Amino acid sequence: xxxxxxxxxxxxxxxxxxxxxxxxxxxxxxxxxxxxxxxxxxxxxxxxxxxxxxxxxxxxxxxxxxxxxxxxxxxxxxxxxxxxxxxxxxxxxxxxxxxxxxxxxxxxxxxxxxxxxxxxxxxxxxxxxxxxxxxxxxxxxxxxxxxxxxxxxxxxxxxxxxxxxxxxxxxxxxxxxxxxxxxxxxxxxxxxxxxxxxxxxxxxxxxxx
Amino acid sequence: xxxxxxxxxxxxxxxxxxxxxxxxxxxxxxxxxxxxxxxxxxxxxxxxxxxxxxxxxxxxxxxxxxxxxxxxxxxxxxxxxxxxxxxxxxxxxxxxxxxxxxx
Numbered sequence: 471x472x473x474x475x476x477x478x479x480x481x482x483x484x485x486x487x488x489x490x491x492x493x494x495x496x497x498x499x500x501x502x503x504x505x506x507x508x509x510x511x512x513x514x515x516x517x518x519x520x521x522x523x524x525x526x527x528x529x530x531x532x533x534x535x536x537x538x539x540x541x542x543x544x545x546x547x548x549x550x551x552x553x554x555x556x557x558x559x560x561x562x563x564x565x566x567x568x569x570x571x572x573x574x575x576x577x578x579x580x581x582x583x584x585x586x587x588x589x590x591x592x593x594x595x596x597x598x599x600x601x602x603x604x605x606x607x608x609x610x611x612x613x614x615x616x617x618x619x620x621x622x623x624x625x626x627x628x629x630x631x632x633x634x635x636x637x638x639x640x641x642x643x644x645x646x647x648x649x650x651x652x653x654x655x656x657x658x659x660x661x662x663x664x665x666x667x668x669x670x671x672x673x674x675x676x677x678x679x
Numbered sequence: 680x681x682x683x684x685x686x687x688x689x690x691x692x693x694x695x696x697x698x699x700x701x702x703x704x705x706x707x708x709x710x711x712x713x714x715x716x717x718x719x720x721x722x723x724x725x726x727x728x729x730x731x732x733x734x735x736x737x738x739x740x741x742x743x744x745x746x747x748x749x750x751x752x753x754x755x756x757x758x759x760x761x762x763x764x765x766x767x768x769x770x771x772x773x774x775x776x777x778x779x780x781x782x
Contacts, residue, residue: 533761594756638737643755648747651701651732653723656713661721668778669695670770672687672763675725675733677703677744679714 475610483515488524500527504534505549509539517548524555532556536564548576557584560591567619579618579628583635586614589640604644648673681717683760688719695749695774696767701736703728718774723765749774 486506489498500523502536507519511554520539522567523531541554556564565585572578593599595606612663615636618624624632648671651663690696700722702709712718725732728741736745744763746755748770755766 503782505709634737642736642753642754646753648745648751648753649735651723653701653725653732655721656706656709656718656724661723663699663723664751666699667699667751668774669697670696670749670767670774671745671747671749671751672767673701673745674684674698674742675701675736675738675744676704677728678681678708678717 472615478515480515482509483513483519486519490519493526500531501534502549504531504538508534508538511538512543516542517545521548521551521648524552529559529561532559532561535569546577550580552623553577553581553584554580561678562588562592578626579624582614582618583628583632586611586632588619588634589614590635590643594643601645607622608643608645610634615639685719687763691767691771694771695778696771699723701725701732703730703741746770749777757780 483506486503489503489506492498503519504523504527507513507516510516520535520542524535527535532552535552542548549568553565553568556568562585564569566579566602569578569581569585572581589607590611593604593611599607615632619629619632619636640646648663652660652664654660663673684698684700688700698720700718700720702722703725704712706724706726709718709722709724713722723732738742740758742758744757744760745753746763746766748754754770755762757763757766
């Protein structure tokens with residue numbers, strides 16, 4: 471066993487990693503882990519610790535990460551991870567803050583896409599919204615996507631996701647006329663969704679698996 | 680889920696209502712379910728998860744349930760059955776009023 475004399479460089483990360491490894495058995499507070507590394511953000515391995523906090527923390531921790539992440543050496547992968555997690559939790563304010571601070575480019579574009587997704591999801595999921603509020607939410611999402619779609623240097627995957635989400639928000643959400651479905655029934659007999667105009671249609675997408 | 684859906688078909692018999700599924704089972708499975716009376720409503724055959732229709736409708740969760748009004752406008756999207764009864768009841772009333780039968 472070695473004798474430890476004062477904190478050597480990298481101790482924050484070591485301590486943080488020890489806590490993280492214990493988190494498999496015990497609940498470990500992500501904030502404690504974060505505290506251990508924020509003293510010296512230049513330590514080797516800080517990135518990994520921050521990623522763990524992003525993935526395992528709650529809203530409070532994500533907010534703190536948002537404050538310290540800009541002091542880290544530039545790391546697109548880490549930023550992308552952060553942006554995706556913010557999108558997953560629909561944290562629009564945080565995403566807006568990130569978009570404002572990031573330089574133009576791939577990560578910022580991704581953040582704008584995730585913001586559009588969150589705005590669209592809120593417009594669909596929030597049952598307390600009026601039709602007008604819902605429409606305004608959809609419109610806001612379409613606005614973000616339109617601007618993003620025109621941007622130079624959009625990579626192919628993002629370009630497709632932007633187009634797909636735009637189609638969804640303009641064709642497949644509450645208030646849109648349902649797209650036609652042409653298909654066959656269990657007997658192979660052809661029929662169409664529009665044959666049922668005049669009736670309320672309950673349309674479950676389902677399987678017996 | 681299936682007994683519940685059968686009950687809805689019964690409940691709104693004679694009303695301006697239709698239950699139409701988009702089914703992702705292999706065609707054989709669907710045929711069997713219809714023949715043995717498990718499925719009492721008409722379905723579009725989509726053949727597999729991520730079939731052509733589900734793909735076009737960008738379905739990510741199963742089941743996803745859309746409710747359309749009598750004009751074909753999407754009025755409700757849900758992944759749970761609890762709120763369907765209320766949504767459909769309201770829309771049937773609306774349809775009848777619009778078609779001049781509800782007075």
